[in-house]
Amino acid sequence: MQRVKTGIAGMDEVLNGGIPIHRHIALNGGPGACKTSFGFEYIYRGAQAGENGVYISLEETPEDIIENMSATFTGFTDMPDLISSKKLEILKPDRFMFEDIAELLEERIANNDIRRAVIDSSTMVRLAFKDESEYRETMFEFFSLLRNLDITAMMCVEAPNQNLATSKFDIEHFVMDGIFNLYNLGKADQRVKAIEVYKMRGTNHIRDKVPFKLTPNGIKVFVGEKVF
Ligand SMILES: Nc1ncnc2c1ncn2[C@@H]1O[C@H](COP(=O)(O)OP(=O)(O)OP(=O)(O)O)[C@@H](O)[C@H]1O
Numbered sequence: 001m002q003r004v005k006t007g008i009a010g011m012d013e014v015l016n017g018g019i020p021i022h023r024h025i026a027l028n029g030g031p032g033a034c035k036t037s038f039g040f041e042y043i044y045r046g047a048q049a050g051e052n053g054v055y056i057s058l059e060e061t062p063e064d065i066i067e068n069m070s071a072t073f074t075g076f077t078d079m080p081d082l083i084s085s086k087k088l089e090i091l092k093p094d095r096f097m098f099e100d101i102a103e104l105l106e107e108r109i110a111n112n113d114i115r116r117a118v119i120d121s122s123t124m125v126r127l128a129f130k131d132e133s134e135y136r137e138t139m140f141e142f143f144s145l146l147r148n149l150d151i152t153a154m155m156c157v158e159a160p161n162q163n164l165a166t167s168k169f170d171i172e173h174f175v176m177d178g179i180f181n182l183y184n185l186g187k188a189d190q191r192v193k194a195i196e197v198y199k200m201r202g203t204n205h206i207r208d209k210v211p212f213k214l215t216p217n218g219i220k221v222f223v224g225e226k227v228f
């Protein structure tokens with residue numbers, strides 16, 4: 001099976017070699033759980049490896065994303081080059097509906113051969129719907145379309161709190177092939193960030209919560225280590 005290497009240190013081991021190609025992931029986490037950092041590094045590592053990618057930001061402006069990510073990942077010194085050569089694109093569409101995002105993806109595939117995409121976040125699309133069932137229907141349509149595109153995508157999903165295990169599963173989680181849960185766990189006066197591959201169709205994977213850290217040179221996932 002062909003796999004897409006996330007390129008994030010330790011993460012491909014968690015996934016038994018990477019994400020099965022053309023499978024789509026929900027990056028699920030509460031506020032500040034590192035959804036943006038994780039999604040951004042996925043696109044950045046792809047760009048470095050010659051797979052063009054687009055980061056579709058529905059909330060923050062591209063300037064904000066660049067500013068925040070260069071402050072967090074100070075070691076990503078080739079970021080400006082990857083951006084100016086369009087290997088790494090950060091775009092904020094004018095309209096937030098799934099049909100606009102789909103159109104944008106198709107256009108960038110045709111004109112810039114993109115292979116990776118991140119959509120940050122589905123919550124921003126959801127806000128535009130008054131009617132929940134209408135949102136679900138549109139989401140289904142979007143994913144049927146995504147299945148036919150030659151990309152491997154991630155979509156950030158904002159969880160209302162840190163308790164991901166008990167939070168009700170949303171439509172995003174059923175239609176996506178994989179769910180990565182990002183945690184910001186507290187114990188006594190410590191906080192530990194952890195990732196859990198909750199589901200990943202098409203591959204075996206580690207099922208434990210695995211601690212990770214943000215470092216200037218990227219996220220490090222500590223495979224084999226316990227959270228506490
Ligand atoms: N240089 C750094 N070193 C360590 N941790 C950092 C650094 N910069 C940012 N962080 C951590 O990263 C977190 C934010 O990450 P990120 O923006 O990726 O999260 P998010 O899940 O997208 O958040 P939001 O809910 O706001 O969209 C911050 O809360 C902070 O804890």
Ligand SMILES: [Mg+2]
Nearest residue numbers: 035036037120
């Ligand atoms: Mg974010």
